[in-house]
Amino acid sequence: MKSSVCVFLFYLAAVMAAEEWREVKIAQGTVRGRKHPDKDLFVFYSVPYATTPVGLDKFKAPLPPPQWSEPYDAINENVACPQNxxxxxLANFTFNIKEDCLIANVYVPETDKKNLSVVVYVHGGGFILGFGNMMKPLHLLEKKDIILVTFNYRLGVHGFLCLGTEGAPGNAAMKDQVALLKWVHNNIASFGGNPDDVTLIGSSAGSASVDLLMIxxxxxxxxxxxxxxxxxxLAAFTIQSNPLENAKLFARQLNFTHLDDICALEEFYTTIPLELLISDAFFDRTDSTFLFSPCVERDTEGAFLTEAPLSIIKKQNYKKLPLLYGFSNMEGLFRIDFFDSWKNKMNVNFSEFLTPDLKFESESERKKVADEIKKFYFGEKPVGNDGTIAYVDYFSDVLFTHPMLWAAKYYAEGGNxxxxxxxxxxxxxxxxLVPHTGVxxxxxxxxxxAVMDSGDETKLSQKYQDMKKTMREIWYNFIKTGKPVPEGSSLPAWPAAGPDRSPYMKLNEKLELGGILLDERTRFWDNIYEKHYREPEAPPAPPKCQEKS
Incomplete structure (x- = not known):
């Protein structure tokens, strides 16, 4: 009998602990978060940081967040923005899609300390998919000196339609991200965070986002x-080369015919249901874009970006910040599922696989450059199963490695x-294994x-557990000091890179400093872009459209 009572009391105590709440007063009112069931922290889910404009205004900048007089129970965990x-x-995620989706999730260690470092994490997903709580690096909070913020932003056409009109000026989703950062700046001290100690982290499209936010x-x-x-x-998938043409392309796909009437095009997009806006994920495009992404806007009030990123970087017209910058060694595996269907297309017309940020004087010049690129990766042979690694390298370079190394050169030349x-x-x-290889x-x-939480990590190999520990130490160091290896660390010294893109750290079981990162491949693409770079276009000034009631 005594043992039964003890078990019941233990269970009751566990339930009460799980239901432990913390109240925080922010500008909008009092918000209540719960104790995390497994970790020594409190979680405030789905706190509105802005209000999503709807109806005819759905592509405009975010509105101020709501306020409330009674405590707001921040417990709705997986809110997501409308998406395909x-x-x-693909990933068996479960989430609750809402049009008014601009929410933040705040993870606060159970501590009375104040002025904690803050990490704001921007989720990836090609600007078309994802939500703030898709992945979480909660292990970074184990020392109880970091607060984590994840959040949603509008996606796809909803977030990145860029007509240059009053109703769809462009970059709605990037303006969401700025609104989130302002919300953090104004409210994070109430949670115990330091608004003057914020590290911005992002992966994939989130990585491209934070690189854009920096400039x-x-x-x-x-x-x-x-x-x-x-x-x-600087990636082609990051900035639309011609946003108006992209808008016309998707409108045509939805059977809209008045493509040259910008006022009619705006009315079409502002009045069709969200279900149509998310009907295509644009994931199978051969040009290494997802069609809708950030754009260069017309220079109007509230614009996020009015100049091409390369121009901004070359002019050094941005604030230089500590930058932990890199990628994995086979990023192009991102496109491996298309290998069997795309290898034949590559042999028939490699030009289809060129990115839209390249320009040519003629179709013959385009084909000549396409053949030059194909030969660089695949030699004289057709693309086949023995060229799988070359296929991976090609997509690594056009999507991820060259754009980042291109920017890194100018960052360093500019004095960062x-x-x-x-x-x-x-x-x-x-x-x-990479298909058709033993690699x-x-x-x-x-x-x-490696940095993110991975469920029950005891099921991982010991090597990977050790790697995750090392990676989290590096990321933690950078969050706290602005250096991946600060003085006094037991890790190998890691100097900053110069304009030649060296040195770099090889992140593997053994950390080793390398020379110039991907030197031959990067110089090849530097030469291509020096000759054929196409600067992204802002939409033209539209005519005065009749106001809609």
Whole structure:
């Protein structure tokens, strides 16, 4: 009998602990978060940081967040913005889609300390998929001196339609991200965080986002260190080369015919249901874009970006911040599922696989350059099963590695002496073999996965557990000091990179300093872009459209 009572009391205490609450007073009112069931921290889920405009205004900048007079119970865990069903189909995620989706999730260690460092994590997903709580690096909070913020932003057409009109000026989702950073700046002290000690981290499209935020005047001063993981602001998928043409292309796909009437095009997009806006994930495009992404806007009030990123970087017209910058060694595995269907297309017309940020004087010049690129990767042979690694390298370079190394060169030339380059190459026996080879490689954002929580990590190989420990130490160091290896660390010294893109750290079981990162491949693409770079276009000034009632 006594043992039964003890068991019941233990169970009751556990339930009460799980239901332990913490109240925080922020600008909008009192918000209540619960104790995390497994970790020594409190979680405030789905706190509105802004209000999503709807109806005819759905593509405009976010509105101020709601206020409340009674305590707001922040317990709704997986709110997501409207998006194509591809994510739930591929990854078996469950989430609650809402149009008014601009929420933050705040993870606060159970401590009475104040002025904790703050990490703001920007989720990836090609600008078309994802949500803030898709992945979480809660292990970074174990020392109880970091607060984590994850959040949602609008996606796909909903977030990145860029017509240059009053109703769809462009970059709605990037303005969401700026609104989040302002919310953090104004409210994080109430949770115990230091608004003057914010590190911005992102992976994939989130990486491209934080790289863009770093050069945008709209976000300047709202964060202090930057960690872009596998995605840069110079990538073709990051900035639309011609946003108006992209809008017309999708409208035509939806059977809209008045493509040259900008007022009719705006009315079409502002009045069709969200279900149509998310009907295509644009995931199978051969040009290494997802069609809708950030854009260069017209120079109007509230714009996020009014100049091409390359121009901003070359002019050094941005605030230089400590930068932990890199990628994995086989990022192009991101496209391996298309290999069997795309290898034949590559042999028939490799021009289809060129990115839209390249321009040519004629179709014959385009074909000549396409043949030059194909030969660089695949030699004189057709693309076949023996060229799988070359296929992976090609997509690694056009999507991720060259855009980041291109920017890194100009960051260093511009005087940023705090750019820390790396390549992550860890694999173990659980890493799948690259198809048609006996080789393993680190997939897209593998370094992100090493830092993120992975469920029951005791089931992982001991090598991977050790690698995750090392990666988390490096990321923690950078969050706290702005250096991946500060003085006194037992890790190998890691100097900042210079304009030649060296040195860089090889992140594997053994950390080793390398020379120039991907020198031959990067110089090849430097030469291509020097001759054929196409600067992204802002939409033209539209005519005065009749106001809709």
């Amino acid at each position: 069903e591809l994510l739930s189909a 945008s005047k709209a976000a300047e001063g709202l964060f202090h260190r930057v960690v872009p993981e596998s995605g840069g602001n 002496n705090q750019v820390y380059l790396y390549e992550y190459s860890f694999v173990d026996e659980d890493t799948p 393993r490689g680190a997939n897209h954002c593998a370094q992100t996965m």
